Amino acid sequence: MSVERYNPKEAEPKWRQVWDERQLFRTDNADPRPKYYVLEMFPYPSGRIHMGHVRNYTMGDVVARYKRAKGFNVLHPMGWDAFGMPAENAAMANNVHPREWTYANIATMRDQLKSMGLSLDWSREIATCDPAYYRHQQRMFIDFLKAGLVSRKTARVNWDPVDHTVLANEQVIDGRGWRSGALVEQRELTQWFFTITRFAQDLESALDGLTRWPDKVRIMQKNWIGRSEGLLVRFALEGGDIPEVQVYTTRPDTLFGASFVAIAADHPIARKAAEGNPDLAAFIEDCKRTGTAQEIIDKAEKRGFDTGLKAVHPFDPNWKLPVYVANFVLMDYGTGAIFGCPAHDQRDLDFARAYGLPVKAVVRPEGADDDFAVSDTAYDGDGRLFNSAFLDGFGIPEAKEEVAKRLESHERDGFPVAERKVNYRLRDWGVSRQRYWGCPIPIIHCESCGVVPVPETDLPVTLPEDVSFDVPGNPLDRHPSWKHVACPNCGKPAVRETDTMDTFVDSSWYYARFTDPFLETEPTDRAVIDRWLPVDQYIGGVEHAILHLLYSRFFMRAMRATGHSGLDEPFAGLFTQGMVVHETYRGADGRWLQPSEIRISTEGGARRAIELANGADVEIGSIEKMSKSKKNTVDPDDIIGTFGADTARFFMLSDSPPERDVIWTEDGVQSSHRFVQRVWRLVNEVATITGIVKDDEAATELDAASLALRKAAHRALATAGDDIERLRFNRAVAQLYELTNALQAAAVGARQAAETGGIEDISADMRFALYEAATILVQLAAPMMPHLAEECWSVLGYTNLVAETPWPVADDALLVEDEITLPVQVNGKRRGDVTVARDADTTTVEAAVLALEAVQRAVEGRPIKKIIVVPQRIVNVVA
């Protein structure tokens, strides 16, 4: 008997249509069952999906299908992060409107995603570039503004003078714009900011409660927020008309090691001091020109310029410190001024050595003597204070406390000399972008009324269609009519804000909108959002560990503050999946070659590649992230077209743990496809042998072989369920293989036994066990290979869909063995094993162990010191 090969090209569209017709994945907000919200990071519509998407969405879909089978009301939506630069770049390059380009890409990618058989509720699809979406974003912007969560201030930005646009730090490469190649300038621009710093403390503290987030991500966020506890100290100034400078320090204990004060180049005192000092002014200009590019900062020498001002030491009016303008002091952290303690800070030490300033150690490690000094490495370790007057002998924390206490209670001009201050590295989130393809900032600038929010009834502020991209700059700004409006307040002519929002804003609340995307009047329905959120399982790339996730956490809090949500945290569970990587190939002339352009053979154990076009040798290079530039990409369409979606999905789950990179290989895909075909053959074989077996045909006393198969099936069921629950898909896959191996062996055995008398000779026991095991196999496979599972399900005679069938329950009685085999060690080396009853007592086990010939041999007649019996685990004989 033989069965035709499984044909995914026929079967897959068929089942997708059935799911569609029955609206199986449509989610009802009124469904009373416990909710489960699983979400994968939505894609940017770049044109086509890539293997990274396939991996990401497959993982989410396994969870969604599994939870659905477990009886949850599952929300599993999809949308498009549809605003952004690439659409404008395409517009410039191909003279196509960003909207057309974007929606064409969405259409293509939607079809591609649908061909994967994802169990998504497509009725909730949203695109962030749709006014139906961004009108709510504009509404919230205004609400945030009224709640004091939005501010407008000047900030220094990277300005590309050719493209007329602001660049993010990562878009500045070697001091030049990534697109134009022009030298980037630092410009002061008035920008809109979300005051994320308002929540800095809460964003940090709440990380501890995100127990289902990877530690790695929590640590990264914590470092990004960068909380530090320190002291603001006022130093009186002499030698000019500026009375004092305030510095921020986290090491007030080292105050007696101070040897200078340094201020940032754009510090107001520096500007003031430069007024009568052209050399200083020139130095300051020079500092500002130094790029923000990482490399430049890394290599920059510590440089400074003595202002001539003297700072008075807070504990000694006779001790005067020189005040420098220094290139390594940042204006936007702390107060933009520091006191330098060279002995205990490497930067200060480098600076002191360059300018011949004193280096006085005031903290020494435990046990060091009075000569303790620092040469070219600052000492920032633990220790005790010395050379420090009243602090001598103090530990660092006590010294900090003592300094704070003294300076706090000491007043000058009616104010305390110092004040405790918690500082954060986190900055407010600048959201202004001088671009067209983004959400318009709903603000009108009026000469009389100032900044006026667009009235709610006038929302959305939509983008004009008639724009051109043939000249650099923001099309909104140069549009002939769009920005000119009457002031909503006084009716006089006014202009719209022409900046649009950072696209990170769009993606900071899409997960919230998914809970009720049909609601037109409000961004969210409180009754609905508060029930669906937080997202139970969020899955995406680790590259969003900081910005996207932090912005989303901010947004939830801001939405709560403005009544749009009742929660603080958007994502209860987070999983960051690894990348899809692939070998690289290069021809003799160094050209990158696509996997499809070469053939690999194995000769004498060594792999060798040749170029198909000319038979020339090809160098097999390192394994790297799939990228167009290295041509090591594989198109999901090709794979799905050749092998079907189930094969692609299954391969994405196999082998590598999901958080790690997975190497795409042709052999691996073949292997997955073989498994698809094997399951198909096996299920058909079993169906032929057993026919439909009803549950109540279960025998109470099974023969040994049938019982063993049942046990294997239920063990696989219990383990694989647990694996999926914990997102350990590679282990769940292994369970599937094991069950398939066991079922196949049993089926082959049964058929051989029956060969003499015919299929009807197979015992009822075995028929039952085979049918049950096949049923479980199909159900376990269903979340991973949903189309194949439906096809197999109907072969087994079920008339419903496996996608709407509850997850099977493992029979606990089948998970325990009556007899267990314990490994036996002698002095820690394994010498054999012993099989005993599961509940055998220690004495029985010991006797059985000592009777073993292998144990006797290994003991070699030595006296037995003790026997360690670890129940259910191991026995160790110590001799």
Place this chain on the structure above:
RNA sequence: GCGGACGUGGCGAAAUCGGUAGACGCAGCAGACUUAAAAUCUGCCUCCCGUAUGGGAGUACGGGUUCGAGUCCCGUCGUCCGCACCA
């Protein structure tokens, strides 16, 4: 520089309460079926000695704790990731 993760067969990996190292898969080898090939099925597959029963070594390296260590502790080396003049 700071912070974090990780080093297991030819390869991807299992073994996460300290208890049989290498489940499962890939590649490879041998065999069955076939005129032949593909597909499929069966067996072998960490290394060394041995025909074999068996023995020895083995989880980056060096120490330690323990009856017992891939797992815990100390040190070294290596790889990867994040942050980076944040006072």
